[in-house]
Amino acid sequence: MSALADGREAYAQRRWPDAIGLYTAAEQDAELTAGDLERLAIAVILTGRGPDGVDILGRAHLRYLADGDHSAAVRCAAWTGLNLILLGEPARSAGWLARARRIIDDVPQPCPYEGLLFIPAGLGALYGGDGTAAAEAFTRAADLGRERGDADTAALGTLGLGQTKILLGQFPDGLALLDEAMVAVTLGEISPVPAGIIYCAVIETCRLAFDLNRAHEWTRALDRWCGAQQNLVYFSGQCQMHRAELYRLHGAWAEALDAARAAQELAFRGDRMATYGGFYEQGEIHRLRGDFDAAETAYLHAEETGFPAQPGLALLRLAQGRPDQAQSLLRQAMDTVDPAYRRRMLAARVEIELAAGDARAARAAMEELASLCASLDMPMLHALAEQSEAAVLFHEGSPEASLVLLRRAWSRWLSLDAPFEAARCRALLASLCAALGDEESARLERDAARAVFFELGAVPALPVLERSAPAGLAAPPAPVPVSRNRGDDAPAGPLTARETEVLRLVSAGLGNRDIAAELFISEKTVARHLSNIFTKLDLTSRTAATAYAYRHGLV
Structure with a gap:
């Protein structure tokens, strides 16, 4: 077979480096067709060379125009613009998107890819907090994609609409739309780049909706998807950062640190979207282990991406004995982020406000967290809300009411297999029991928590065991592996x-x-x-x- 035929076969098999080498060799003998240039560009982008891939995509656009294939030229122009958004070049992106719009306006017949041009508008509105405008743009994109047979655009529009509904607090509808977008990906209907975008966006959005089970399921799917492709850089770094978070939650901290470092390496190789998560998760593990200098360095690297390293950095300040600075940092961050990210900071806000002595602010954050439970029925969210309320009530002098809430929260977290949070929960249970005069139960809870802290290497958590009334919890409260008083969410039968x-x-x-x-x-x-x-x-x-x-x- 010729190099060109081999290159096409390598592309179809997702052997990206092979496809690049073969297409490059074929181009030495003859000009590549517009379609082959487009495939070469995609392979280059997926191996982490985004700027080079965008340049080749521009060449494919010109070749399509020369061939009179205006629809394909619009597709290339639109995807050039979308890739430039991901590369952080908004001015060039706007130019390419305007070029695509002009071609559509100049050609009388409907363009199959017109819906793509509504995706950037939807993203701008979504990140700007304008849910109504975002929903309109994404709905238009999805409708045009379906009407004109462009599965990529239909799926991206559905994804964006799902994200928007979650931003607006319409959680069941939003999550259903995310699942719908993922069906198209798992059926193989979607091209590689939009498929990767959908995978990573769905996982991130599930995190923001406290849907740990969905995040876990789609992270496993993304991991397999990345592993099936040769030398895939783009999206692989984001997969590693999501893996790091799951490992951290499940107490596999060495594995979490390895995944965070892998995310950083892949970010350096071209998956820029993994930079923040790779460094943030590294900071989290160092903070939990008590390596505060390393945590500080990692958090500051995360902040260099333009996103606040919160609540981790504020919790680091609290662990360093600087509650006022922790309070200032988190308040400032929560005043500037969108509602979805604000929700993820509420539990830390409760702890930090209690530690800083502002019980009223702690209660307000707790009540805001609890109010979400009416529209979002997720074990993680319920556990956070109940645990936060327990901390506030204990601080206000109601240990009996706190105990009931804490055991209910523990039962929910039991099914999520989070040992560190479980131990922290037992530490607070020990304080509650001691306040109620039950010294034997307090000792048992304290000893169990201490054993887990030692096993994990969670050095900063150990002094909490000596406090008679801890202010609260920084991380989501977790299960206590005791058989009594299991709540409604405990699994049926003898097994968890x-x-x-x-x-x-x-x-x-x-x-x-x-x-x-x-x-x-x-x-x-x-x-x-x-x-x-x-x-x-x-x-x-x-x-x-x-x-x-x-x-x-x-x-």
Whole structure:
């Protein structure tokens, strides 16, 4: 086969470096067609060379114009503009988008790709906080995409509309639209670049909606999608930063740090959108471990991207014994970010305001967090709201009411498998029990929390155990692995939700390492879950566990 034919085959198989090399070799012998130039540009963009890819896409645009294919020329111009937005070049982007609009206006027949031009307008309105204008633009994009057979635009418009509805607090409708956009991606209907955009945007939006289960599911899917492509840089860094957050939540801090560093490396290689998350997650792990200087450096690198490193940096100031600075930093950040990001800072706001002595501000933040539960039924959100209310009530002198809320929050977090947050929750339970005169329960809770802190290396959390009345919690409160008083969200049967998930994966033939990778937990945590499964079910082997799973319809 010729280099050109081989290049086309490599592109179809998503062997991006091979496609680039073969197309480049073919161009030495003859001019590439407009379609081949466009495919070359996409391969170059996906391997992290965005500026070079944009230049090649511009050449493809000119070739399409020379061939009289105005619709394809519009597609290239629009995607050049969209890529320039991602590269941080708004002026050049505006020029290319205006060029695409002029071609559409000059050609009498409808253009299949006209809907693409509404995506930048929707993004501008979304990031500017104008939900109404964003919804109108994204709806127009989705409608035009469907009417004219452009699946990429239809999916991007659906995605944007889902993001907008979540920004506006219309959570069920927004999440349903995100799922709809992802169906098109998983069916293979979407081109590589918009597919990656949709994956990463859906995961980020699920985080902002406190939907940990969806974020987990789509991060696993994104991980597999990235792994199936040769030397994919673009989107791989963002995948790593999402992996880092999940590892951190599940107590796999070494794995989280590795993923954060991988995100930074891929950001340096071209996935610029991974820069913030890579450094922010690195800062979080260093802060939790007590390496405050390293945390400071990482947070400041994150802030260089233009986004506030909050609430992490404020919580670092609190850990350093500077509550007034923590309070000032977080208040300033929450006054400037959009509502979706503000929601993610509310739990930290409760803790910091209590520590700084402003109980009224703490209660206001707690009530704002609790009010979200009426429109968004997510275990993480309910746990945050209940835990924050428990901290405020305890501070106000109502330990009995706090205890009920805290145990309910713990039960919700139990299913989310978050050991550090679980231990912090037990630390507060210890203080509550002590305040109520139950010293034996206080000792048991304190000892259990201390064991987890030592295992994780969470040095700064240890002094909390010696306080009689902690001000609150910085991170989302978490489960306490005790069998009593389980709440409504506790899984049915002898196994927790996570243990059931581990059992299913064991039954599928996965080893501990593969299970850990699939669930974004450490191998040590997998082993602990297996031990619990064997004990609860009175089993002695993986084979017996598999048989149990099949007998009880778990697989």
